[in-house]
Amino acid sequence: MSAPVTAEGLSKEALARACADAMWADDKASQGLGMEIVEVGPGRAVLAMTVREDMVNGHGICHGGFVFSLADSAFAFACNSHNQATVASHCAVSYLKPGRLGERLTATAQERWREGRSGITDVTVTNPAGEVIAEFRGNSRTIRGTLIPETAE
Structure with missing residues (x-):
């Protein structure tokens, strides 16, 4: 049996990955939408999601709520990469092109x-062509707690 992961002694990159793994384990929303963590590091994250039939609205394009959810999840993984529990306090999105x-x-x-x-x-x-379809800005607030223990107990 392997020892539990703690923050003690981890590089900033390894800490960010450990935090992402801990969050992902319980993130049923992002998982349920088919998101995937592509990359994570200190203060950054890249997530991807394929637009499914059940994500398309009456205009035949990706519903903005799904685009927002993808951006919000990437925001969450970036904000929580320092092992301090962090939540959104305000978010805004601008839709520039449709997702298909x-x-x-x-x-x-x-x-x-x-x-x-x-x-x-x-x-x-x-989108796959590298065109920007949305810009999102999130304000975060650190709350009590960590994602992984600081040291072994």
């Missing part, structure tokens, strides 16, 4: 600012 049935959308989140308990993270959602 069958397209694999990619959300790239990058922390822009973090100080004290607050942060700002930008997320760009692109």
Whole structure:
């Protein structure tokens, strides 16, 4: 039996990956939407999702709520990469192009600012051609707790 993962002694990259793994284990929403973690690091995350038939609205394009959900999940993984439990306090999205049935959308989140308990993270959602379909900005707030223990008990 392997020892439980703790933050002690991990590099920032390894810590970000361990935090993502811990979050992913219980993230039924992102999993249920078919999202995949492509990359994660300190203050950044890349998630992808393929637009399914049940995600298309009456205009024949990806419903904005699914685009928002993808961006929000990438935001969450980027914000929580420092092993401090962090939630959204405000988010805004601008839709620039439609997502289409069958397209694999990619959300790239990058922390822009973090100080004290607050942060700002930008997320760009692109289609397979690399075209930007949405820009998302999230404000985060650190709450009590960690994703993985700081040290072994």
